[in-house]
Amino acid sequence: MTKRLTVLATGGTIAGIAGSAIAKDYTSGQISIEEYLEQVGGLGLAAELSGTQIANIDSADIGPEVWGPLHAAIVDALADETCDGVIVTHGTDTLEETAFLLDLTLPATKPVVLVGAMRPADAVGYDGLRNFANAVNVAGDDDAAGRGVLVVMGDRVFGARDVRKMRTRGTDAFRGFPRESVGLVSPSSLEWFGAPWRHGDKAHFGWYDDLPEVAIIYAHAGLTAAQAVRQIGSDIRGVVIAGVGEGNMPETVRQILVAKCAQGLAVVRASRADEGLVDREPEDDANGFVAARALNPQKARILLQLLLAEGVSDPAAIQRAFDGS
Template sequence: MSKKHIRILACGGTIAGRAASGNAYRAGELGIAQLLEDITRAGCDWPIETQIVSSAGSQDIGEKQWQALHEKALAALSDDDVIGLVITHGTDTAEETALLLDRTLTTPKPIVLVGAMRTSDTLGSDALRNLANSLRVATDDNAARRGVLVVMGDTIHTACDIRKTATQGINAFASYPRGPLGRVTPFSLDWFVVANRYETEPRHIFPTKLPRVEILYIYAGMDCQLIDTLLSTRPAGLVTAGLGQGNAPSAVLTALGKAVKAGIPVIRASRVDDGFVDRNVEVDDDFFGFVTARAFNPQKARIQLQLLLAEGYRDMSTLQAAFDRHD
């Protein structure tokens, strides 16, 4: 395309899905073209170019798809005719993809990731509205210099703060700890805070290979058998989905402390949806050497640790400083 336009990178998911029967649907089967036709008929006239990256449900998105998406995002952002980037994506892993891109891309152009909880051919679908909202955000000058944004349910979130908090319903996402950046409809857009990202370089280099980091779910009465098995595979790092403020049974803490001494960083996160995991001198400093995830949930802490380990950062102070910075 020779004129200024929005580029959509399509990654499948419910937003491009087709209903089957009951609650079932086929992710990525419809494609994005039909939605764009509907948006045009509704009076939206933004110039748009579409590229397909993946047609899978986001539960099947991983390193291979992330590599392809990152490459196409870089190409789009380096194109002078592209004024903004929209990524359609499934909701199951939207927060992980958004954070990964946020940490490895930097641009003055808007980047918006969008999904849907209901396919476009389902009664009460949010697919068309969410896509229209994302295009409105991507064409707004005030969307620039905010990192990767996520638009769901008439709300604009940062990649760092967004969390999927419900299994069903169109209002399935929330932002913690700072709340949403703004509200958007196909006809209006209101920002709650000013843009504050003025980086000229990405915070992390997108690695050729993401280190293997596992998430360990902590539960009442847990012993060390699962930990011993997991550590025998020599993961590059561990993240715990801990009790309360990242807690775990004493025997589990001791076993994880041995992992730290063996050179495997351990990040304490929480299985609780909201709340900071603060440092505990007895647990995190001299005794066990854990790093606290602070406001990152376990799945985002995993992405953050993978990027840090890929760049060779392993000492506790450097890792903790990265998790303390939540923006």
């Protein structure tokens, strides 16, 4: 049976134009969803596609003003009995953040797949059409349901929790941690590496148009307490420290954050390293800190925002949420 898939477009490189097949520079978000679906219409994909333009921008500009309409459109599509799955076209720079936010706030009843490209549409070796054809294969597969939000890039399927952009160039720019890819896909084949992992189909969190402000402080050699304090404005409800090594920071910065914790600021220790767990340290209890575990700083920020929005501020309760993410 031909699957009916809803395509929601937000722009990015997959809809970008360079004006030359070999140019380095290009402009994201130049092709409309109508033009794009006309392009892919000649691929012979085994799906009926309908599209809506949510935005047409560089993903560096993605934020709440796009997330809100995008989330609402996906909710509507999932509730539509004529829709079998959703594909979101998205720029790669913040793709992992959008995917993780959606994974936490959407039910897992039908497939939701994010897809992008590393090369603009008029470049030699444009990867967007193949990635999109792969996304259609995944979104149309019955076994994709119950896996939460998925990301398809470079013939691999990633879970939203795991996926991260690891390289600035090349079509193999994405990896997963702690799970690598959860499936391999081509336009004509799909191999899953395990059973669906979302037990129950409800969203983990409600949707909030205004999330609490959480800052990310990037640790580096020579970071001073004064520099850290300048990044913690009066409206900041939480801080994620992109720490060195396993979430470490200079002692003077730690002391400042301990004092801020005592005043009600939520502090999560993550790592600026590409991979690795950040486990709890014996001092975390006394400091009031939370360990990010497998989440990188940008994903830790999103989870902390949602927890604070739901009124969860106790460090032990926040830690339980990170342990279970």
